[in-house]
Amino acid sequence: MTVQEPSPEVQRPQQLETDVVVLGAGAVGENAAGRVAQGGLEAVLVEPNLIGGECSYWACMPSKALLRPGTALQAARAVAGSREAVTGTLDAAAVLQRRDSFTSHWNDSAQEDWVRGEGIGLVRGRGRLAGPREVRVEYDDGGTVTITARHAVVLATGSVPTPPPLKGLEGIDYWGTREATSAREVPARLIVLGGGVAGTELSQAWARLGSKVTLLARHDVLDMYPEPARELVKAGLAEDGVEVRTYTQPDFVRTGADGCVEMGLDDGSVLAADQLLVSTGRTPALANLGLEDLGLDAALDSGRLTSDDSGLVSGTDWLYVVGDAAGRVLLTHQGKYEARAAGAAIAARSRGELSASSAPEDWSREASTANHAAVPQVVFTDPELAMVGRTLEQARADGINASETSLELSVAGSALHSDNYRGWAQMVVDEDRRVLVGVIFAGPDVSELLHSATIAVTGEVPLDRLWHAVPAYPTISEIWLRLLEKYGL
Structure with missing residues (x-):
């Protein structure tokens, strides 16, 4: 089904009908619509902004593009022979230009071509639920179209920042993560409020580009x-000149006499900077979607909709929620995974192969079962952190008889990778079943170790069998052997 954005002189249709309507054309919404189309159904994407969403233009791609040049430069400096060839510092303008290329200069025409090439309909406008299986879309110029879905509506509307209740913040022109990943100039001094993944990554990125950063x-x-993993990252930040202040609470923020940002802290001190970045978390973007008009706000639990592992919202047989909007795991790759499961479930239910009254079977294509126990995640600082599954504390809180085995990441492969390589690794074992339930790596380039850990945790590979998975020599993967040896195998 093709829904073209008409020229102003062409009258838009006021009514449309399709099998599935997906609100939100970010990476998650695209995956939901794509999987629905693969299942033989018609789908229409509704999006008021750029197709590709946050990940493509303001999060995953631009932030990693900002980080990678500094990491590459540090990697060259970390090996004798190559460090002598390094004669300069990062070219900030070139880094920003490369960043722009990864966002397609904030032009989504290629994404639009993909949508249409997949036979997916596209309506550019802001959608709102108007009834069961019904979406009303308002165009920027005020025109509207009502789209009726024969089978399902999918909410893939993402998330929005949650700024803290900080005195004076509403009067400050500050950066959120969007502004920080799309900025055109390097601020001389930057305060970063928030010590989570985005805050730490962007602190290091801008410090390496020349900003004096306080986190x-x-x-x-x-x-x-x-x-041990946190300490390695903090050491890496300190080496890049980032001043890290932990267990610190800001009292106020204001504009100084010279136009700078001034932030008062709970210890009475006042910091000054040219720019403030606020990165204190995100919440599902569920406001103004019409949930309350349909009584669906009753399905909200602590700001998110309750749903089964196929994304089907509790109390409905037609509404699905996936990705950040679902509020389960706010990671792009998990959101895309949820979207694939939801699309497969919608197609299966349309064929009568799966009922709306029963949840899909665990580990089927219609269920995002991995969300419960096998979520991979990476912090792309230098050094990196890579984790899948549960920490020791989480495993024990879940009632698992868990043990941990940890050691410094020091093998032949790491020594060859860089001089004075510093890393750490941990595996968490369910002692009753003798399988891994969590793995964590910290160190340069450890993200490339993560998928092997994800397979081991997801597949519940017995430790006695995992011992026979021989790591190639000399690679950093030899850490697997060292962990198993220390465990006692």
Whole structure:
């Protein structure tokens, strides 16, 4: 089904009908619509902004494009023979230009071509639920179209920042993550408020581009990770000149006499900077979607919709929620995974192969079962953190008889990778079943180790069998052997 954006002189249709309507054409919405189309159904994407969404233009891609040049430069400096060839610093203008190429200069025409090439309809406008299986879309010029879905409506509307209740913040022209990943100039001084993944990554990126960065964290930096992993990242930040202040609470923020940003802290000190970046979390973007008009706000639990593993919202047989909008795991790759499961479930239910009254079977194509116990995630700082599954504390809180085995990441492959390589690794074992339930790596380039860990955790590979998975020599993957040896195999 093709829904073209008409020229102003062409009258738009006021009514459309299709099999599935997907609100939100980010990476998650695209995957939902694509999987629906693969299942033989018609789908229409509704999007008021750029197709490709946050990940393509303001999050995953531009942030990693900002980080990679500094990491590459540091990698060259970390090896004798190549460090002598390094004669300069990062070219900030070239880094920003390369960043722009990865966002397609904030032009989504290629994404639009993909949508249409897949036979997916596209309506550019802001959608709102108007009834069961019915969406009303308002164009920017005020015109409207009502789209009726024969089978399902999918909410893939993403998430929005949650700024803190900080005195004076509403009067400051500050950066969110969008502004930080699309900025055109390097601020001389930058305050970063928030010690989570985005805050730490962007602190290092802008510090390596030449900014004097102060990172403020209410608790510890990356406090969802074990302490040895956190300490390695903090050491890396310090080496790049980032001043990290943990367990710090801001009291106020204001514009200084010279136009700079001034932030007062709970210890009475005042920081000054040319720019403030606020990165204190995100929440599902569910406002103004018409949920309350349909009584669906009753399905909201702590700001997110309750749903089964196919994304089907509780109390409905037609509404699905996936990705950040679902509020389960706010990671692009998991959102795309949820979208694939939802699309497969919608197609199966349309054929009568799966009922709306029963949840899909675990580990079927219609269920995002991995969300419960096998989520991979990476912090792309230098050094990197890569984790899948549960930490020791999480495993024990879930009632698992868990043990941990950890050691410094020091093998022949890491020594060859860079001089004075510093890393750490941990595996968490379910002692009753003798399988891995969590793995964490910290160190340069450890993200490339993560998928092997994800397979082991997701596949519940027995440790006695995992011992026979021989790591190639000399690679950093030899850490698997060292962990198993220390465990006692």
